[in-house]
Amino acid sequence: MKTTMLLTLIVLSGCGLTYEEALDDIDTESHTLADTMKDEEEDAENDDIGEEKEEVPPDDVLEAFYQAMVEDDIEKASTYLHAEAFNWSVTPQASVDEWITMMETHIESNELSYEEIEITGVEAIDDTFAHGRAVISATSSEKEERIEEEESILLSNKNGNWEVDMAGVREANDLDEGSQGAIEYKDTTFYEMVEGLRIDLQLEASQDEEDVRLGFGENPAMGTLYTEKGTFQSELSPGRENLAVMEFPDAEGSPEHLIIDGLYITEEGRIPAPEDNQQTLTLDMDTHVDNTPAGFDRNLSTGQ
DSSP, X not given: OHHHHHHHHHHHHTTTOOHHHHHHHHHHHHHHHHHHHHHHHHHHHHXXXXXXXXXXXXXXXXXXXXHHHHTTOHHHHHTTBOGGGGGSTTSSSSSHHHHHHHHHHHHHHTTEEEEEEEEEEEEEOSSSEEEEEEEEEEEETTTTEEEEEEEEEEEEEETTEEEEESSXXXXXXXXXXXXXXXXXXXXXEEEEESSSEEEEEEEEESSTTEEEXXXXXXXXXXXXXEETTEEEEEEOEEOGGGOEEEEETTOOSOEEEEEEEEEEEEETTOOOOTTSEEEEEEEETTOEXXXXXXXXXXXXXXXO
């Protein structure tokens, strides 16, 4: 740099300029060159912004996700996940990080190895969702068995990017809260899943120091869902955030009524007994108060 400056001063001094004038000209020239380079960089950035990225189709995204699973690269597989899907209470995990931890623990504890995952189809539902199906083949060294199962999975298109949606929720409706007999119900949500329907709700006893129990012994609480296309049944099971869960994987049509049998009112903390007060809950599924798109904030939905 010093040599270049010295040579430039020698050249300019030969043109009849004083030393100070020559320095002024160099500063002006350097500033002009820097401005030019900056302008060129900004133009290049603007060109990049103007270019539209080619959308990767959902079947390619699903293939890349499963390929990472076969390669036992859970971190890479997680990059294809739709992060907002974990806001739904239907997912056992509340974040991508929790999903990674769960998968790594599951694979390690069962000495599980994914051998092959064959995608049997990816069907576009609309511009926002696609339905993927796959056959998963794996071996468990710990259980000394080979596992083969079919999987149905949702893909969501968010901002032009297709992502694997572990929640599988296409649409959700929140229902009015209320009470019947000795039971109060709230935080009730009806989900249209990638396959079938699901209903979550929180059940509480109306009286203090009492609990609502889901069934008794070998007689679980049962939910019967009536839709315009048929009648479907599901056992109630405990879910995330103290919710009771009913899954109707074969259900279709608009829901009309839900009847829940086998609910027991017991003293707080006590196991149900035959003599306990058994309750039946009937809900009108037309009393929804909110139609919420996939990816809503779970905390907002429950009023927390």
